[in-house]
Amino acid sequence: MFAWFEGRIDPFKPTSGVHPLTPPTTKWRILRFFLGETGWPLAVMAVLTLMLSLIEVLxxxxxxxxxxxxxxxxxxxxxxxxxxxxxxxxxxxxxxxxLVTFLSQLVRNQVLSRNIGTLVRWRTHEFVARADISFFQNDFVGRIATKVTQTGQAIRSLIRLFADQLLFVVLYMAGVVGYLLVRHPLFAAPLIVWTVAYAILVYAYVPRSRAAAREVADTASVFSGRLVDGYSNYLTVRLFTASTREDAYVREALESGVTATGKQMRLLTGLSSLLTFLNGLLLAASGLVGVLLWSHGLATPGDIASVIAMTLQIQQLSRLATMSLSDVFESVGTLDDTVRSLSRPQLITDRPGARPLAVKGGGIDIDRVSFGYGGSRPAIDDLTLTIAPGERIGLVGRSGAGKSTLVSLLLRLYDLTDGVIRIDGQDISTVAQNSLRAAIGVVTQDTSLLHRSIRDNIKYGRPDASDEEMLAAARMAHADEFIPELTDNRGRTGYDAYVGERGVKLSGGQRQRIAIARVLLKNAPILVLDEATSALDSDVEAAIQDSLGLLMEGKTVIAIAHRLSTIARMDRLVVMEGGRIVEMGSHAELVARGGVYAGLWSRQTGGFLDLDDEDADAERERIAGEL
Known part of the structure; x- marks a missing residue:
């Protein structure tokens, strides 16, 4: 029986065709949307609550x-x-x-409470997980995660409070007033006056309590965000001996929370005290009216007993309603904060009917592309570049030249301001994003791993790969040299060992090799290497370069590196400055031209910093011989 009720709502109901990726933009629309998802259980809950209130009146x-x-x-x-x-x-x-209580408990607990919180969190997660990259860049990740959790709790609380407690109070009051009016209008007079006074009291309390609840919810999310920020960067905190400063930073958020909670509790104390006084007046007035009517033969002792019993019940329900209102305002405040945080529209979306990208040769055509992050100067300025299928190019330039931005635009992490990017003649803005990114393998300088096993991290780009293929990729990336020695705090070893949040248990070079193995296994037709070997020492880099050479065969490759020796053997080098292409050609051509690239090459003394003149000359001769 319990299982039948528990299965009436699917908390993981598919969202396709149910609602757009952009969530509702007000708390009432959010409530209406999720209440609509619950279907018939809410109506049944309302009917059972009506029946229970009638029984309590009887x-x-x-x-x-x-x-x-x-x-x-x-x-x-x-x-x-x-x-x-x-x-x-x-x-x-x-x-x-x-019987009615049991049925209402089944609907409330098994149907609604069990599922609705998970449903809300799942739907909210679906939106957040697909949000634009700027969504995460402009907020604490911990704060966003808190909002996803709090939203489910808030809506579950609101449904429980409205469909059960507050609705019961309203129906019970209506039933009592109706009965007293039938028995004698004077019996109902004290309760009607009390109801008006209670409504005025709540009306005066609501706006201030809502603002206080919103402030409490906001300070709670800020506190959570600061905790996650500090915990995630614990090594930086230790290295800069900043524990005391971090404590102060977190304490500031806690102090704000204490202050906000204090305001809310003051309001609650004032309301509770006034309500106690009103309840005393109600009980006294009801008793006096009863005695007065009895003395004139207009009421029986049973009538007086009924009225007193109802009045006592109303006093208890009014206290319950007051506490429920406090919870309601807190939940509404959480929803307000959630709306402000999560209801930003998703800008990078697939067009209706977007087709998968069909990659044949992997040719890339960047046609008069411009893009800016919002400043006065564009990050990419009217840039045109054609990359032939299977061609390997290196992007060169100082920091801020626009190299990584160009790669982000190719991956459609941002939409262009002007121009178009095509892959094999297909405008990337018209194809499905997942198919676009599935066709591009990326190794970045800032390698981030998931807190899962080594096996899961390597297979992340191709989950259906066999263990044999995964092991081969690890060998090609020279990651098999250290993986067997790994162990975690639960005794898991080797490829089963967990790597810690963002791969914190591994060194930078080890994380880089895992990331390279992941891309090797993915084996996408287009390859982007953004400082892919920057964290590796020279010996490991030289060994991996051979594996990368095999990986690059037959692929279109875009490589970014500040260490120019790593990309000097590319088919073509593209030099960028200020979001524009200023030079283009082979390594030898650009060195002979004596322009921007030649200056960068000269300053790096053969691609490596901090070499003396004799060593630099030897390095130049070695690279020249390889070229």
Missing amino acids: LPISIGWLIDAVTEADRAGVRVIDWRIVVLFILLLLAARP
């Missing part, structure tokens, strides 16, 4: 009937009462109330 009424029945029997001197009232009271307590 209980004090039946108590009043029992008292009146006993009083009448005693007055007549007959010790027999109407047992139908007793049976009704027992059925309400032992049958109707437990």
